[in-house]
Amino acid sequence: MVMSIARRAMLSLAFALLSPFAHAGSDEDPSTEALWQQYLRPQAQWPALPKEAQPLAPLPDPHPLRAALDDPLVELGEKLFHDKRLSQTAEVSCASCHLASHAFADPRARSLGVRDQEGRRNAPALLNTHLWDHFFWDGRASSLETQAVMPVEDPLEMAHSPKAIVEWVRKAEDYRPLLQGLNTSLSDLDWSLLAKALAEFQRSLMDDPKEQVLDRFLLAVAAEDWSTARQSLSDEQLLGLHLFRTKAGCVKCHNGPLLSDQRFHNMGLHYLGRKFEDLGRYEVTGLNKDMGAFRTPSLRHLVLTKPWMHNGLFTQLEGIVRMYEHGGARPRRPKNLPPEAYYPKTTELLVAFELSDQERQALLSFLKTL
Structure with a gap:
């Protein structure tokens, strides 16, 4: 019995050392290591995306x-x-x-x-x-x-x-x-x-993916270079990536190489009937469904492109995350708007979610790498 237990322990240790998920150090948080094991594998095997989302992709060479x-x-x-x-x-x-x-x-x-x-x-x-x-x-x-x-x-x-x-x-x-x-x-x-x-x-104004944090990670994963992939993100940033793709649902609109689906969405920031009113895509098409819709911005170089949104009114990244935690902006129909007048609705892609303080900081840490 003793020999059997020892043999199983040695086999288990050998597998861990040979596994692409192995990482030096014995004092890691097991949940963090488990998360790495979910992402140090081909992207098709990562945790499932929301049904509306497309995968992330590195920029082309x-x-x-x-x-x-x-x-x-x-x-x-x-x-x-x-x-x-x-x-x-x-x-x-x-x-x-x-x-x-x-x-x-x-x-x-x-x-x-x-x-x-x-x-x-x-x-x-x-x-x-x-x-x-x-x-x-x-x-x-x-x-x-x-x-x-x-x-x-x-x-x-x-x-x-x-x-x-x-x-x-x-x-x-x-x-x-x-x-x-x-x-x-x-x-x-x-x-x-x-x-x-x-x-x-x-x-000619192109980014080199080899110089971008997320792209280095994605390219290493695609090449099954697990060591480089592991070194490309910190534990906190990996958690942020995971939240970006899953609970927070950012990937629904921010995907592909631009981190934008290139579609037009109403995020509830049209300010209809108020200061800063801007009806966005509606001014081009004249269609009610486009009222208050704007093109999904790229998240590339997010920190450098502050302030954010089409009107530049947002300067606190954590404030934006908290707004989305509550399901985005949900403006009320103005009382003086005639009942027959169309009033735009915030996209159903925005769904409320709840982050712990640790998760929120991890998401922010990942966003700041983009």
């Missing part, structure tokens, strides 16, 4: 994508992006509202255009734009080329005209070398070329 870009166009687009002459008063450029130090977003709630006019919405980040299907919070542009003209013509932003911009670019000595590199004559220069250049520069 940027090197072949960058190699496919038109370098002369990228160079021209970069100069245009930083040129304040794109605005009527030469006060603001694209870079004025999309700061490289903030993942090409704006740390102000709402950006300032010509004559210090405040825009309506928070400027979104421009990293990894090559993966987006729609642009702007309301998705009114289907391509970066289409998007380029909209801030130019917006009276609150640049208040300029494409035709006028083409004329001064033709005359500007500092643009001559760039245009020569494109083998384009001045007479052939038009807005479509400048818009394409701006778009191509923005497409």
